[in-house]
Amino acid sequence: MKRKGAYENQEAVNRGPWSAEEDQILINYVHLHGEGKWGQISRRTGLKRGGKSCRLRWLNYLKPDIKRGNISSDEEDLIIRLHSLLGNRWSLIAGRLPGRTDNEIKNYWNTYLRKKVEEKHNDNNNNIPVELRMESSNAFGIAIDPAKSSEAVMCTEVMMATEAVNDSVNTKNLMSTNYIENPFASVPADHPEGLGKQFDLSELLMPQEGCDFNGYACVEIPPHFGEHSCRVNDAMCETWYDDWKNEDYFPLDYDMDFPLF
DNA sequence: AAGAGAGACAACCGCTGTAGA
């Protein structure tokens, strides 16, 4: 259902690549009026572009702090890690890569990184016994294959046992044992087995004091979830997956540094 | 040199969420 106003007067709207003249009009407008009020640009400047198109052009191309040029290996690594955590939540991923836009990261993933990750996964898969190559499933029988998955099925949410959240001393039991068996099981809080509280991982991904940004998104459980500070990094999913796959359960411990994969 | 195919990336589209009237 098309909403009125989104693309009205379509016949009067320019499409396709932006000209230098159009760019300059948009830049001048933003300098005068600031970001936002995109819908007013055509009325105020005569620019024959929809508000959405203007916003996109500014955010993805014209904004001064946009970093252009090749994505570094560090950035690439970070994208892979964040994608394994967050799935296709490009704006969240872009938020952790200063100067990079969600569109740029999405394009980079779709045209290059996805294949690279898949190839890496296939290589790894060929080196393990057939019986371990079988797709795993979580507590609800949902097949999980982290390297292939473009969705954040496995770890967009974190389960923490209620008692652990309420008991800052007993931090070793942060995860209910039910879910240590399968750390990728994301159990709804109202599920009969859902003893724990459920957090959206993006909520946990808060900048942390003293954490090197390129140190791969150290996160801290916000204080209102309990007094403990459980430091994790975004490698934990892979680590858990490997440990779980090898039936060597990962002992979640207080303030433990997780190894990078 | 020319055409085909692949890759890269800018831009568009459909949708949801939200604020304000």
Next chain:
DNA sequence: GTCTACAGCGGTTGTCTCTCT
């Protein structure tokens, strides 16, 4: 509560450039 406009997101498409034959 409803409607409208707008911001924002993610998926998809279009177009340009490069490489190969």
